[in-house]
Each structure stands twice: as C-alpha cells, then as structure tokens.
Amino acid sequence: MTSIAHVMIPHGFGGAEKHVVELAGFQADDHQVMVILGPGEDGGVGARHLAEALDPRVSVVWLPARLRTAALFWKLLALCPDIVHAHLNTAARRVLRCRPGCPRVVTLHNGFRAGLHDRFDGIIRIADYQARLIPAAARQRSITVHNWVLPLTGGLSRADARAALGLPADAAVIGGMGRLEVGKGFDVLVAAYARLRAHRPDARLVLFGQGAEMAALRDQAAQLALGDGVLFAGFRPDVRRYLPALDLGVVASRHEPFGLTLLEYADAGVPVVATRTEGPLEILGTDHPFLCPPDDAPAMADILRAALDGRVPVPPIDLTRFRPEVQMGRISALYAQLTGAPSSVSA
Known part of the structure; x- marks a missing residue:
C-alpha cells in the first residue's frame, strides 16, 4: 500500500478539481490517500466544495x-507520504519549495511552465499535444493521462431537467458550464447568443457556474436586452443531471488545455460546439464541423444556428479512451516507477 498526498490550492471548482476528487477516490481502493488543501483566490470556496465531494x-x-508553504513543509514532514502529487501551479510551487524527500509528480492541468514543472520527478500531461511544449529532457519523465468522464447516472429526463430549470419545453436550449472567468x-x-436570437427567438441560454465574471456577464446580458433569454443557473455540484435539458453544449474558451465539460456534454448525448x-x-x-475560432462571436453564432437548424450532421464522439479504467493504470505505473512499489490499478 502506497501513501499518496495530493496537494491543491483551488481558485474555484472546475475540471481539475473534479479530476482530483475522482482520482483520489479510485486510489483509495488500494492505497492510503490524503488531499492537502489550502484556500485560493476565491476565499476557499472551491477547496470546500472539493473536500465535500471526496x-x-x-x-x-x-x-x-x-x-502555506511553511505549513505544507511541516505537514509533509509529519505525514511522510511515499509520493506527493501537485495539481495547479500554486500548489506546484509550494511542493517544490518544501522538498518533501519523496518523489514529486505534477499534472499539467493548465499547460507546461518551464522552471516549474520540469523540476518534478514525474510529469503527467493531460493531452498528447502537450509533449511538444516540454523540453526533451523533461519530456522523458512525462506521460499522457487524459482526463476522464464517468458514465452519467441519475440524470433527469429532458422534460424533468427543463422543468427543474424553469425552461420552456419547446425551447432550443444552449448551455455553457464552468468557472465564469x-x-x-x-x-x-453571450454575444453569439444575442446574434442567434434574431434568427431563433425560441433559443435560450443556460450558464452553469460561478466566478469573478458573473456580474460582468449579467451586465452584458442586460445591455443586450436579452431579458429572460439567459438563465444564470449558478454552481451545482450535480450539474450533469441537468445536461439532458440542452440541445447544444458549448465550450467557448479562449484557451482550453483539455475541456472536461466537452466530455460531460458528450456523455449526456448533447452535441458539442467548441x-x-x-x-x-x-x-x-480537426475536421469536426462544430469548431469555431476563439473570440469570434459572429462565427460562433453561425455555427450555433447551423447546429440547431440541423443543417450539419452531428458526429458521434467516442468516449472509450476517456474512461478511468483506461487511464488509471498509467498513473499507477508512473507511481510504481518512481517509488519502486508494485503497480496496482482500480477503477
């Protein structure tokens, strides 16, 4: 049995935090697992959500x-884990300063940073393209472990999800979810949706999440006179239950290292625009028909309209490689390589 310490200082609750919750849960089948948490820029809201979900x-x-760095040093000294696994850059910097005396692993949830991530003993890429960003010496210590999505259980029906959200049964519903940043x-x-309404007045937009941009987004919706067309549904730990309400799920990121929400839409059977x-x-x-340039509201509006009108066939997304039973073995093998312990896999 290996003693594993995950370290994270969340600034909200999103894909990286969900990943840590699920990873720690799977590892607890065979190992002693702890998650060391500190409050981030959100005042500790994300850390509390994470702790409650573990x-x-x-x-x-x-x-x-x-x-926090001094406190982390003394915690690690007292706990004596066999391996320390850092998530997100704030935690990664503190783990390096502590020099815990055991192998250190980092996951590149937000991309590679020279002078930080290349100092770890093991590097976990969340996507294959990240290998191109890592210098050759550090790349040899890295592996790809895709984020995964668990099959949806307990989801609401389309009708019940819409009723729970207060959405019209016959509306064309578009959704976005994640940190509002x-x-x-x-x-x-929101700007693309405003353009879409000229052609599809029946369309509604639902935004799941919370964050620093909430007030600005509300102001934007008011300035565009969108009225009740935009529903700010807030943070919901069980947000996936409501995804069957959507006709389209959107990943509108200006920069997206992975896109766990994309997998969650696909698992719920919701077509994706990204x-x-x-x-x-x-x-x-690269040939997916519902891809648009980042920061381009007119192009996104055109794709939303084409998707809702059914002018472009919806291609299926194969989720086989994004299941935990495929990915967990790679993490276990990396830990075993670094600690000399036997590899074990549970998922």
Missing part, C-alpha cells in the same frame, strides 16, 4: 490561509 476514505488535510469565453457565448483550441482539437479532431 470519498470518505480519503483524508483531508487543511493548510492555513497564510504561511475571462479565459472561458462566456462573454463571447472553439478551435488545443484540447477540443485533440478530443474532436
């Missing part, structure tokens, strides 16, 4: 808001 077999260790491009999606950014290109392929 498997009860996973231990939660809290860092204070101040002097500039990089996720929700302002572009920006032509790194993650969606790897998942969907």
